[in-house]
Amino acid sequence: MSTQASAKPDPNRNTVLVMLLVVYIFNFVDRQILSILAAPIQEDLQLDDGEMGLLGGFAFALLYSTVAVPLAALADRTSRSWVIAISLAAWSGFTALCGLAQNFWHIFLARLGVGIGEAGGVAPSYALIGDYFPSEQRARALSFYSLGIPLGSGLGVMLGGYIASTVDWRVAFFTVGLLGVAIVPIFKLLVRDKQKPKVSADNPSTVAPMPALKETAGVLARKKSFWFLSFGAAMSSMLGYGIAFWLPSLLIRSFGFDLVQASQFFGAILLLGGVVGVLAGGVLADRLGGRDRAFYAWVPGVAFFLGAPLFAAGITSAEWQIAFVLFLLPQALAYIWLGPVLSAIQHLVVPAARSTASALFLLINNLIGLGGGIYALGAVSDFLTPTYGDEALRYSMLYSLVLYGGAALLMALAGPALRKDWVAE
Template sequence: MTSNAAAIRRDPHRNTVLGMLLVVYIFNFVDRQILSILAAPIQADLHLDDAQMGMLGGLAFALLYSTMAVPLAALADRTNRSWVIAVSLFAWSGFTALCGLTQNFWQIFLARLGVGVGEAGGVAPSYAMIGDYFPSKQRATALSIYSLGIPIGSGLGVLAGGYIAATIDWRTAFFAVGLSGLVLAPIFKLLVRDKNKPVAVADSPHTDPERPTLRETAAVLARKRSFWLLSFGAASSSMLGYGIAFWLPSLLMRSFGFDLVQASQFFGALLLFGGIVGVMGGGLLADRLGSQDRAYYSWVPGLAYFLGAPLFAAGISSDNAQFAFLLFLLPQALAYVWLGPVLTAIQHLVVPSARATASALFLLINNLIGLGGGIYALGALSTALTPVYGEEALRYSMLYALGLYGVSAVLMGLAGPALRKDWVREEGDD
């Protein structure tokens, strides 16, 4: 084992770093997902239709979240990643609190734009810090632990947001989570520091030891077939994943007769139980199989998409709430399997000093298409289908969108062989 790899393994600070990054990511998704459970009271108060609500959940957030992530990640790669994350946390939490003061569509649209700008600086630098602190063979598992912030944050956002909105009002829910994030930001910076980057080995392509620029990193990724297949495969699945995550509470209230608290409990439990199992299972499985063949970093997610589509269809079509929960539980877990494997693969397409930038370029594609398009597309399709299906239009909108998982499964299957060729080895890899 080389000295750099050994230093990564024995660093006792890495677990503190991972824990704090996880807490920040939980806040990230609390702030992001709370809008879904608050959709019904916001629509009633501000007189918004499904298409407008879809814009708030998707385009308003994703537009600057996706585009600003690239320059902020490049800044983090070339300066200090922990400072970029801390300032971003403070910014998005402030704009989340401002959502509670809005009085019409355009005011809340602009506030959600601000949330997106803030969160743009959080995720890609966090991926890169985890890559710096954890060796290659443990990276998918570490990134999966970090990605637990998605189901935990989403679940807590849904549960807390639903309870606060039902007992007080939806504005107080935004105030509560936003102000909590403002308190967390200085604590994070106090406990988390940057680490020296690992070194790529000499026989890997594009291993300039200097920090590559944004243009240079983009040029490297553009030449790699695996990057495009992974990015568009994840983006296709994210259109469905973000769409279902945003609109499922509304479906539960419209088609299953749930009230706000019942919908938050059903969906929150689904996110927590299914999401945690899926995220950790995907990371552990990819680290085990990927050590034998790097193609498994895309094949594991591809299989999850293939299995998840018919199970989601059964849950969406069900008329029994208890049975629907069981039907949704497994595909909800499968929907999260991709995170650890794909994020690890993206980290290994560039030299270590360019990880945040590479992650941001991946997220640019994934979020513009998946987050920006999926929530709006399902909402707009629901609005278009309302004259035909009435209150059941949202159910049919989700069913039609399940074809996106088939596209994702094919793209992930094709990415496997390309990963074998494009992988950048670093010290400590076999």
């Protein structure tokens, strides 16, 4: 039995996990609110689908993905909780500034700021969870943290749609941004870093040396499982982020919904399907992964394989009632990968390098998935508009489902590699 597994659990770990979840909810409220506000923003600022895709994807992902690596290295060497707190204040402030935009470039620059701020939030949070929870509980803990994605996305969609329909889309940005700033001092009061690990019992006063960024990158580069997991997750994220951003617009254009109806429909799918999928992924990974490490990749691979045809059925459905059920099932499957893959990434390096390893994974996942997916679906929709008119977005989503096939294949390959690359604690 590992030392960590046998050690008495930290009494504050659940408080830390809940506060990290709250911050992650704000992360995705700020991120996802743009999707439900796309229609009024496009009308007010005269933006096409390609420009909107840049705002939702590339403008955010460019600095979010790249700045995350040095910020994660800084968190590993200084204080993970302080980096998260400062990042929360930064991205919330820039979210509020989005409400002041008067043209494309104003909101583009504000979204860049949101991306810079959120760059310092996720990877250090993964590492803190790795510090507080033992290996055999880590996938479930990371899954609980990852509930911030469906909860934040669902709340962002519902809150944004309500505020935009009753007041103005700008007020929606002001509201969520200022709320995020308000919780910064509460977070810092309740969340503390774990003590740095000791080198050995013979030298208890010396903390373990922190691997350099170059050293951690070199370790990961030599592990096939890292590449399979990263690019498999990136391919799934291209589709996941793309559908999450553009589905409200599809509901308005192809199903005749108004803004509030679209926000309620999509928010319910995110909350119901997302929560079930995230939790199921963590439980399955911890149970099956204890028998064979390969299941940390195989569980997501099966989910992607099953999710593609279900998404296709929902996209091509003509009745919104049927579409709701058909979207609900693949939405759950789309979130299953989070706990297993994030836990596996934590086990590819020594504990001191967890933030950096997570950031390098997120660099690939978000630069390709978030940066490319939203823009690609919007650009393909523009390209198909002369042929399909208002239905172009529906066909853009449909053609993009091939990405799940590629993701499933890469996860299948990652399984055997994980058996060799896993770092025990």
